[in-house]
Each structure stands twice: as C-alpha cells, then as structure tokens.
Amino acid sequence: MNNLINIIPNPDPLPVAAGWFQFLSHFTYYFHLISVGIMFTIAISMTVGYFKGKSDDNWLSFGKDMAHLLPFTIAFAINLGVAPLLFIQVIHGNFFYTASTLIGTNWILLVVILILGYYAAYWISFRESGKHGTKKYLGLFVSIVLAWTGFILVNVNTLALRPSLWKEYFAHMGGFHLNTGDPTMIPRYTFYLFLLLAIGGLFITVYSKFKYGKEKSKPWIAYGASLAGYSCFLTLPSFIYYMRILPHNIREVFLTGDAIWTIVSVFCFFGLIIAGYLSLQRRIIPASVVMGLNMVIFVIMRGKVRSLFLEPFSEKFSIVGTNTQYPVMALFLVILAAGLALIFWMLWKTHKELKS
Amino acid sequence: MNYPVWYIPLIGGPLIIAFVAIVHVVVSHFAVGGGLWLVLTEKKGYRENKDYIVDYVKKHAKFFLLLTMVFSALTGVGIWFTIALIHPDATSHLIHTFVFGWAIEWVLFVIEIVAAFLYFYNFGKISKKLHLLIGWIYFFAAWGSLLVINAILAFMLTPGKWIATQNFWDGIFNPSYLSSTAFRTFLCFALAGSYGLMTATRKFKGEQKNELVKYNGKWIFWSLAGLIPSAFWYYSTFPKQAMEGLAGSSAIMVSSLWHLIISLGLFILFLIFLYLWKTNKFGFKSSIAMFLTIFVFFGAFEFIREAGRKPYIIKDYMYSTGIRVADFDQIKDKSILQNAKWTEIKEVTPDNAVKAGGEIFRIQCYACHSLGIKNNINKKMADWDLKKIKRIVGSLKGITPFMTEFVGNEIEKDALAKWFYWEVHGELPQEEVEEGGALDGPALFESFCSDCHENSPDDPLFLKTTNITEIDGMMDILSKLDELNEDMPPFEGSDKEKKVLAEYIIKSRSKK
Numbered sequence: 067m068n069n070l071i072n073i074i075p076n077p078d079p080l081p082v083a084a085g086w087f088q089f090l091s092h093f094t095y096y097f098h099l100i101s102v103g104i105m106f107t108i109a110i111s112m113t114v115g116y117f118k119g120k121s122d123d124n125w126l127s128f129g130k131d132m133a134h135l136l137p138f139t140i141a142f143a144i145n146l147g148v149a150p151l152l153f154i155q156v157i158h159g160n161f162f163y164t165a166s167t168l169i170g171t172n173w174i175l176l177v178v179i180l181i182l183g184y185y186a187a188y189w190i191s192f193r194e195s196g197k198h199g200t201k202k203y204l205g206l207f208v209s210i211v212l213a214w215t216g217f218i219l220v221n222v223n224t225l226a227l228r229p230s231l232w233k234e235y236f237a238h239m240g241g242f243h244l245n246t247g248d249p250t251m252i253p254r255y256t257f258y259l260f261l262l263l264a265i266g267g268l269f270i271t272v273y274s275k276f277k278y279g280k281e282k283s284k285p286w287i288a289y290g291a292s293l294a295g296y297s298c299f300l301t302l303p304s305f306i307y308y309m310r311i312l313p314h315n316i317r318e319v320f321l322t323g324d325a326i327w328t329i330v331s332v333f334c335f336f337g338l339i340i341a342g343y344l345s346l347q348r349r350i351i352p353a354s355v356v357m358g359l360n361m362v363i364f365v366i367m368r369g370k371v372r373s374l375f376l377e378p379f380s381e382k383f384s385i386v387g388t389n390t391q392y393p394v395m396a397l398f399l400v401i402l403a404a405g406l407a408l409i410f411w412m413l414w415k416t417h418k419e420l421k422s
Numbered sequence: 423m424n425y426p427v428w429y430i431p432l433i434g435g436p437l438i439i440a441f442v443a444i445v446h447v448v449v450s451h452f453a454v455g456g457g458l459w460l461v462l463t464e465k466k467g468y469r470e471n472k473d474y475i476v477d478y479v480k481k482h483a484k485f486f487l488l489l490t491m492v493f494s495a496l497t498g499v500g501i502w503f504t505i506a507l508i509h510p511d512a513t514s515h516l517i518h519t520f521v522f523g524w525a526i527e528w529v530l531f532v533i534e535i536v537a538a539f540l541y542f543y544n545f546g547k548i549s550k551k552l553h554l555l556i557g558w559i560y561f562f563a564a565w566g567s568l569l570v571i572n573a574i575l576a577f578m579l580t581p582g583k584w585i586a587t588q589n590f591w592d593g594i595f596n597p598s599y600l601s602s603t604a605f606r607t608f609l610c611f612a613l614a615g616s617y618g619l620m621t622a623t624r625k626f627k628g629e630q631k632n633e634l635v636k637y638n639g640k641w642i643f644w645s646l647a648g649l650i651p652s653a654f655w656y657y658s659t660f661p662k663q664a665m666e667g668l669a670g671s672s673a674i675m676v677s678s679l680w681h682l683i684i685s686l687g688l689f690i691l692f693l694i695f696l697y698l699w700k701t702n703k704f705g706f707k708s709s710i711a712m713f714l715t716i717f718v719f720f721g722a723f724e725f726i727r728e729a730g731r732k733p734y735i736i737k738d739y740m741y742s743t744g745i746r747v748a749d750f751d752q753i754k755d756k757s758i759l760q761n762a763k764w765t766e767i768k769e770v771t772p773d774n775a776v777k778a779g780g781e782i783f784r785i786q787c788y789a790c791h792s793l794g795i796k797n798n799i800n801k802k803m804a805d806w807d808l809k810k811i812k813r814i815v816g817s818l819k820g821i822t823p824f825m826t827e828f829v830g831n832e833i834e835k836d837a838l839a840k841w842f843y844w845e846v847h848g849e850l851p852q853e854e855v856e857e858g859g860a861l862d863g864p865a866l867f868e869s870f871c872s873d874c875h876e877n878s879p880d881d882p883l884f885l886k887t888t889n890i891t892e893i894d895g896m897m898d899i900l901s902k903l904d905e906l907n908e909d910m911p912p913f914e915g916s917d918k919e920k921k922v923l924a925e926y927i928i929k930s931r932s933k934k
Contacts (some may be wrong), residue, residue: 074763079518141535144495144499145532145535152525155514156517163514166503166507167427167507167510174438177497177500184496185492232426240428240430241429241430398525401530402525405529405530416548419552
C-alpha cells in the first residue's frame with residue numbers, strides 16, 4: 067500500500083469545502099447522464115429508422131425527425147459533460163489525470179473521433195434528400211462513435227479508482243493502454259449502455275406524444291416504451307455482476323454491511339425493475355418519474371462506490387487550502403441562476419413567437 | 423515530477439499542444455468576433471432593406487454554427503485534455519485556482535449554445551427584434567467567455583500580485599489582462615471579417631460580391647486600427663525577460679516575431695491591394711490567402727506568448743517541468759529520481775545509467791524538447807563529446823534564461839549526458855581515448871566556451887580580461903568561473919586542458 071501511496075500525485079488545495087464540489091459534480095452529472103441517454107438513443111433510433119425506412123415510410127420519417135434532433139443533443143451532452151468533468155478534476159484530479167495519461171492516445175483520439183461523428187450527425191441532419199444508404203451507414207458510424215466515447219470514459223473513470231493498475235504506465239507511456247484488465251470495467255460499461263437506452267427510450271415516448279399527436283404517436287410511444295422497458299431489465303445482469311465483482315469490502319457496504327447504503331442499492335435495483343415494468347405497461351409519466359428518481363439514487367451510489375474505492379488513499383485527497391473562494395463560488399451560483407433564467411427566457415420568448 | 427506524462431518523444435508534447443491550441447484559437451476567436459459580425463450585418467441588411475445581405479448572413483450563420491459548435495467546442499475540450507496530459511501539474515493548479523472561473527465560462531458557453539441554435543434555426547421565423555436580441559446575447563456570452571479564459575492565459579504570463587497574495591481576483595486582474603483582452607478582442611473582429619470575406623466571395627458574384635468585400639474590408643480595417651495599438655500596449659505589459667527574448671535572446675521568439683510581422687504585413691497588403699484598390703478582383707482564393715496570413719499571424723503570436731514565459735509554465739510560480747519555484751532550491755541538488763514519483767529507476771548504477779538518463783529526460787526536458795520534429799536538442803549534440811554534453815546540462819541557465827537549471831545530483835547529470843550521447847551515437851564513448859586525445863586551443867575553445875562566447879574582440883570574454891597577460895592569471899580565472907558569474911558552469915576540464923585554453927585565449931586576444 068505504501069508503494070501505491072507514493073506514486074499517487076500530491077493534490078492541490080481546494081478553494082471551498084470538498085462537499086460543495088461533490089454536490090456540484092453529482093448535480094451536473096445527473097443532467098449530463100440524461101442528455102447522453104437522449105443523445106445516444108436518438109442516434110440509435112435514427113439509424114434504425116433509416117435502416118427500416120427502406121421499406122417503411124413511417125420509419126423513414128421517424129429517422130428524419132431523430133436526425134434533426136441529433137446535433138442539438140450532441141451539443142448539450144458534450145456541454146453538460148464539461149461541468150462534472152471539471153468538478154471531478156478538482157476533487158480527485160490527481161487520480162483522474164494519472165488515469166487519463168495512461169490511456170493518453172485513446173483519450174486524445176476521442177476528440178478527433180467525436181469531431182468526425184458530430185460532423186456526420188450534422189451532415190445527416192442537413193441533408194433533406196440524399197441516399198438513405200449513406201445516411202444509415204453514417205448513422206451507424208455516429209452510434210459507434212458515441213458508444214466508443216462512453217467506452218473510453220468508463221475506461222478512464224475505472225482506471226482512476228485503481229492505483230494498483232497504474233504501474234502499467236511504464237509499459238505504455240505512449241498512452242495506448244486501456245483498462246480492459248479491470249473486471250469492473252465491462253459490466254460498468256454495459257450497465258451504462260442499457261441505462262442510457264432506457265433514459266432515451268422514455269424521452270422518445272414523451273417527445274412522440276407531444277410531436278405527433280395522440281394517434282400518430284402510438285407506434286413511437288410503443289417503440290420508446292419497449293426500448294426503455296427492456297433496457298431497464300437488461301441493466302440488471304450488469305448491475306448484479308458488477309456488484310458481485312466489486313472488491314469484498316465495497317460490496318459488503320451495499321449488501322447488508324451498511325443499512326443506509328443497502329437500502330440505496332435495493333432501491334436502485336428495484337427502481338430499475340419498476341421503471342422497466344411501468345414502461346412496458348406504457349405508463350410513461352410514472353415510469354419517467356421513477357426513472358428520474360432512480361437516476362438520483364444511481365448518481366449518489368456511483369459517488370459512494372468511487373469514495374469507497376479511493377478510501378485507502380484518503381491521505382491523497384484534496385483538502386481546503388488557506389485561500390478560500392466562497393464569494394467567488396457565490397458569484398458562480400448567481401451567474402448560473404441568471405444564465406439559466408436567461409436561457410429559459412430565450413426559449414419561452416421564441417416559443418411564444420413561433421406559436422403566434 | 424508529481425505526475426506521469428503522456429510520452430511521445432518523436433512528436434513532442436509542445437508540438438501537439440501548439441497544433442491543437444492554434445487551430446482552436448483561430449476558430450474560437452471567430453466564435454466571438456463572428457457573433458458581433460452576424461448581428462451588425464443582419465442589422466445592415468434590414469436597415470438598407472437588402473434581402474441578399476440578410477440571406478448572406480443566414481448562409482454565414484450556418485457556416486458559423488458548423489465551425490463553432492462542433493470544431494471550436496471540441497477542440498476546446500481537446501486543448502484541455504492535451505495540456506493535462508503534457509503539463510498535468512500546471513493544469514491541476516490552474517483548475518484548482520480558477521475552478522469557479524472555468525465554471526462561469528461553462529455557464530456562458532451553455533448560453534452561447536442555446537443562443538446560437540435559436541439564432542440559426544429561427545432565421546426568418548421570429549421577429550427581427552427578437553432575432554437580433556438573441557444574436558446580441560450570443561455575442562456577449564461569447565465575449566464573456568473570452569474575458570474569463572483570457573484572464574487565465576494572461577495569468578500564466580504575468581501572475582503579478584497573485585504570487586504574493588494567492589487571491590483569485592489578483593490572478594484574474596493580472597498586469598497583462600486588460601491589454602491582452604483588448605488585443606484578442608480586436609483579433610476576434612479581424613478574424614470575423616476574414617471569415618466573412620470567404621463566405622462573401624464563395625456565395626456572391628459581381629456588384630453584390632464587391633459590396634460585401636468592401637463591407638468586410640471595412641471590418642478588417644477598423645479591427646486592425648484597434649489591433650495594432652493594442653499589440654503595442656500588450657507588449658508593454660510583457661515581462662522584462664519576454665521583451666529581451668523578442669529583442670534577440672530567444673531564437674524561437676525572434677523567429678515567431680518575424681513570422682508575425684511578415685504575416686501582418688502581407689495581410690495589410692492584401693487589404694490595400696485587393697480590397698481598397700482592386701475589389702472586383704478579390705475572389706475566394708484571395709480570401710483564403712488572406713485568411714492564411716492571419717492564421718500565421720495568430721500562430722506566431724501564440725508561439726511568442728508561450729515562449730515568453732519560459733522557463734516557467736506559470737511565470738515565477740511553476741517551471742515547465744512542473745516543479746514549483748518555491749520547492750526548487752530544496753530539491754535542486756538532490757536526486758531527481760528519488761524525488762520524482764513516476765520513475766522506474768530510483769538510483770543510477772553503471773549498468774542502468776543510460777536508461778536512468780532517459781527517465782531524467784522525460785521528467786526534466788520533455789516538457790519543451792522532443793526527439794523528433796520540434797525543438798530536438800539531440801541534433802545540436804551531434805558533434806559534442808560526452809564532457810561537453812555534461813557541461814551544457816550543468817549550465818543550462820547560463821546558456822539561456824529560457825531554461826531552468828538542471829535538478830538532480832552529479833551522477834544523474836552524468837546519466838542524462840550519457841543518455842543524450844547514446845541517443846545521438848547509439849553507443850557510449852571510450853573514455854580512455856578521450857583522455858589521451860590531442861590538446862588543441864581552438865578545439866578546446868569550441869568545446870568549453872563557444873556556446874556562450876564568440877571568438878571576437880567584442881566578446882566580454884576578451885573585453886573583460888584585457889589586463890590578464892600571464893597564463894597563470896588566465897588559468898586562475900578559468901578555475902573560478904562559477905564564482906565570477908553564477909550563470910557560468912565551473913571549468914570541468916583537466917589542468918592540461920585549462921593551460922592550453924588559457925594560452926589560446928591570451929594569444930587570440932593579442933592577435934585581435
């Protein structure tokens with residue numbers, strides 16, 4: 067353990083108490099996760115729409131609608147990912163930077179791949195006409211890019227929790243490493259993929275309901291609800307396997323070791339079952355509410371897993387320095403509130419004019 | 423020293439940072455200036471009741487959206503990732519010190535995204551008033567994000583009072599903040615005009631094209647009228663050492679300054695000849711050529727700014743190697759391999775010296791030097807013997823103020839020198855052969871003195887020793903070089919070499 071402690075970089079002091087950053091990180095991550103779920107599912111649905119659209123005009127038109135939405139969702143998913151990434155770098159930057167260095171080349175290439183995927187999404191979105199063949203294969207490309215992005219992010223996030231795997235650096239200083247040797251990586255990734263599809267499936271049901279009207283929306287509500295329902299159930303094997311593969315001391319906390327966290331993990335597990343069941347019943351609003359609450363639990367649980375992984379290295383956690391910045395944080399919160407108000411005002415005003 | 427780094431020596435970290443940073447800044451500054459350009463040009467279209475101008479703005483807005491939302495946003499993330507991989511210590515420090523600055527910038531970016539989408543997708547669908555208002559909101563959010571990011575960039579060059587107070591606001595309102603903000607703002611506007619020329623010449627022909635070329639030329643003209651004085655203002659807030667670098671003490675800064683002057687000159691020539699004089703001949707190719715000149719200008723400026731703070735990554739606070747100035751004296755003569763966290767070898771032995779030298783290169787040199795395209799120091803060492811390499815390693819600060827002193831003990835210095843020699847020659851020298859080599863005055867001068875001194879009567883070496891006529895006196899001077907000038911390394915040759923060199927200096931001086 068001493069050897070591991072020695073290689074962990076020394077942290078920089080925090081400008082305000084760590085709890086604030088934990089909160090901000092969780093809060094912004096929640097919205098990031100929702101936006102990513104919507105983006106990923108739209109990309110997949112668009113691709114499916116174009117593939118099926120060859121013989122079915124309804125699917126083609128649905129694919130086109132998804133294609134129009136995709137660039138917005140990519141923009142927001144990326145942007146909403148910046149804030150949690152920033153806050154996590156403040157709390158655990160010394161763990162995060164080290165992990166990203168180990169996968170450095172893959173980490174940088176992610177930006178290049180995302181630019182290509184994003185432009186492909188715009189290309190599909192702006193082309194009203196054009197061959198469906200190109201669009202469906204480009205859609206597939208965008209979906210793969212987005213899935214790959216998630217894969218790399220899960221790599222870096224799991225590696226950041228495992229200083230015991232960092233010695234790999236000396237064999238991969240060029241950053242070609244991936245954390246595939248970590249048994250928690252794959253179940254965590256597959257859990258995410260299905261969770262994202264569940265979130266996005268519910269979004270499609272809500273979107274279709276407002277966009278297409280009562281009758282026309284039926285097949286798409288059915289599609290979104292089924293996608294959400296089955297995806298909820300498909301997260302469960304990954305969830306169980308992930309729990310099983312967690313180090314003994316961490317698993318114990320969630321399975322009877324600590325009453326509160328046991329309740330949290332049970333809620334998370336059954337929350338997914340309930341959300342899946344309600345989705346398949348096409349009870350969209352209750353399913354969305356359960357899913358929304360479940361996501362809160364999931365984000366908190368994710369934070370707890372991280373802190374349990376890093377607990378043995380707590381002497382390397384950032385602590386508050388002598389120069390605190392509470393007034394600057396207050397200024398940020400004021401600007402955040404004003405910014406959100408301004409955004410809602412712009413949206414409201416535009417919506418009002420478009421309606422009139 | 424605290425962190426591992428992404429090690430790709432054949433390309434080198436600085437080149438990757440420079441590449442990502444330059445392509446990012448050229449587009450991200452356009453994202454700011456272009457915001458103002460959109461609203462003012464749209465207003466012009468309405469005011470003059472010219473539909474083709476409004477149509478031009480709409481087409482330009484699509485180009486703007488595709489360039490800023492995708493390329494600018496993602497290369498912005500890219501530069502964040504890249505600096506964290508090459509300079510993790512500095513990145514961590516900047517993130518922790520200015521986290522709420524970054525967070526505010528993030529809020530502004532969210533506003534930018536929403537406003538840009540609303541602006542582009544609702545062209546002609548909502549009232550002109552609201553459309554323009556959304557355009558203004560976009561511009562002020564984008565300019566606001568420039569105000570925040572530029573504060574942190576300026577801080578890295580001139581941290582000012584922050585060094586003593588560590589106060590957030592002292593870091594933000596640092597000595598070069600206002601001047602650099604003015605400079606970058608006008609640069610944003612100049613870029614907006616340059617991009618405007620590209621879309622105008624691409625989409626229009628004849629009189630309409632000429633009118634739009636004139637319009638964008640006016641944009642650029644007024645931008646330059648602000649840019650050039652603000653560049654001098656910005657220069658006046660540079661640290662003294664950066665000014666000296668531009669005056670000649672830094673080869674990279676001088677070469678970048680020439681690039682900057684020539685590209686600006688060409689840019690102005692394009693403006694005069696093609697816009698003021700032969701507007702009708704100004705086509706898409708001319709606009710691309712003009713854009714390329716401002717691209718080079720921007721790149722050269724960024725190189726000057728980056729090089730100007732060397733050997734620091736954050737001036738007076740942290741060296742490019744990630745070592746804090748406050749820690750430097752404590753560790754400078756101690757084992758770097760012991761102090762660094764990310765080394766496999768902790769102690770140099772005769773068997774591992776070359777490999778240990780490689781680790782020391784990664785920790786101390788790689789932040790600025792590569793083994794490939796850019797700033798490859800090995801090329802310089804092709805004719806150097808091991809002793810000279812070691813001597814140079816030991817006197818880096820004396821050779822140029824843009825480098826920090828070597829950190830580590832004598833054995834590690836030797837290991838680094840051996841590694842350099844090995845990299846260049848693929849083997850280590852036979853020491854016996856060197857010791858028995860013939861002693862020759864010019865060769866010794868070349869080996870020991872020529873990196874800092876010229877064999878010329880104006881050189882301080884000759885000017886300051888005119889009263890020393892005896893060999894013993896000159897040998898005495900050579901024996902205490904580091905006492906006479908702290909930037910000079912001690913003479914590390916043998917007594918025989920010292921004598922021959924002393925004799926040569928006296929003889930050379932008398933000939934001059």
